[in-house]
C-alpha cells in the first residue's frame with residue numbers, strides 16, 4: 408500500500424466583501440447542451456455563437472469528435488461540421504459525464520435512424536427517468552431496448568405521431584423534436600415543456616430548414632422535412648446563471664448590475680425577490696439590484712416554466728438564511744435536491760429537510776467551513792454562502808460547478824469578491 412499526495416482544486420472564499428459593479432451573463436448551458444447535438448442533423452456546418460465555456464460544452468465537443476464531427480471552439484463560437492459524422496456506438500466514457508448526452512439519442516436517431524448511447528450521467532437530484540423520451544421515440548417508429556446500460560434505438564423509418572407527455576419534461580420535449588424534424592409527416596407533442604431553451608433549440612432547427620410551430624407553448628407541431636442545412640445561431644443568455652447572480656446581489660450586494668439577461672425569463676424570481684423586499688430595476692437586457700436592507704421570509708414552490716425554477720431553489724435557500732422568520736421551499740420537480748442544506752448547516756444555518764420540503768429560519772450569521780459541492784446548483788449555493796460567511800470557506804468538488812458556470816471566479820472577482828481557485832494537497836491511499 409502506498410500513501411501519495413494528489414492535488415485537488417477548491418474554491419477558497421474570504422467572506423464579508425460586498426459585491427459591487429457589473430457582471431455579464433454567459434450563454435445558456437441548458438440550450439448549449441441541446442444546440443450542439445442538434446447540429447448533427449445538418450448536412451453542412453453549423454456555427455453557434457455565445458456558448459458558455461463550461462465543461463459540459465467541452466464534453467459534448469469531444470463526443471461529436473468521437474463520432475467523426477469536425478469541431479472548432481474559440482471565444483464562445485463553435486463551428487461544427489457534421490458531414491462526416493457516423494452513428495458510432497457511444498456506450499460509456501464521456502456520455503456518463505453529463506445528463507444532456509441523451510440529446511445524442513434524438514439527434515442520431517433523426518439523422519441515421521439508429522443509435523447506441525449509454526444511459527446519461529448528470530447531477531443526482533432523485534430519480535431522473537427517461538421514459539418519456541423513449542415513449543416519444545417509440546411513437547415515431549423506433550424500437551428501443553436497454554442492453555447492458557446502453558440504449559439501442561433502431562427504426563426502419565421515422566413517421567410523425569401524436570405524443571402526449573405524462574410530465575412536461577424539458578429533455579423529452581427537445582429530444583422528440585430532434586428525432587421528429589426529419590421524420591415523415593406531422594408530429595404533435597402535447598403537454599410539451601415551455602422553457603425558453605426549447606424555443607432556442609426550435610429556432611436553430613427552423614433556421615436549419617425544419618418546420619416547427621408552437622415551441623414555447625404546450626403544443627408543438629413539427630412537419631418533417633427531408634434535409635436540414637447548416638446555419639449561424641446566437642444562443643440565448645443563461646437565465647439560471649442570471650438568477651444566481653440576482654440572488655447573490657440580493658444577499659451580498661451593494662449595487663450590482665447584471666448584463667445580458669432577458670428580464671422576462673427570470674420573472675418568477677424577480678417577483679419572489681420583490682415580495683421579500685428586494686428592489687429590482689429592469690432595463691432592456693439589464694437588471695440592477697441596489698443594496699438590500701432587510702429581507703422578509705417567503706415560501707417558494709418550484710414548478711416547470713414559467714414557475715419558479717428548481718435550478719434556482721438551491722442558491723435561493725442561502726438567501727433565506729438571512730430573512731426574518733421561517734421560510735419553506737417545496738421542490739415539486741425533483742425529490743432529492745436539498746443536499747446543500749446539510750452543508751449550509753455546517754456553516755451555522757438553521758434548516759432542515761422533510762421529504763420534498765426544506766424549512767429554513769433566519770436571520771443567521773453564516774460561519775466559514777469546509778463544504779462539498781454535491782451537485783452543480785448546490786455548488787453555486789455554497790459559493791454564495793462563502794461570500795457571506797465570516798472567515799475563509801473552502802468549497803470542494805468544484806468540478807460540479809464548472810460543468811455549468813462559465814468563469815465564475817473571474818466574474819465574482821470583478822464584483823470585488825475575495826474568491827480564488829487553489830490546488831490543495833490531499834492524502835490519497837492507493838493499493839499497488
Ligand code: EPU
Pocket residue numbers: 437440506507530534535536537538539540541574575576577578579600647717718740741742783784811
Ligand atoms: N421526468 C420523467 N420522465 C422523463 C423525463 C423527466 O419522469 O422521461 C421527470 C423527472 O424525473 C423530473 C421532471 O420530469 O422530475 C422534470 O425533468 P426534465 O426532463 O424536465 O428535466 P431534464 O430535461 O432532465 C432539464 C435541465 C435541468 C433542469 C430541468 C427542469 C438540462 C440538461 N437539464 O433537465 O437542469 O433542472 O430541466 O427545469 O436541460 C441544472 O441546470 O442544474 C439542471 C439540473
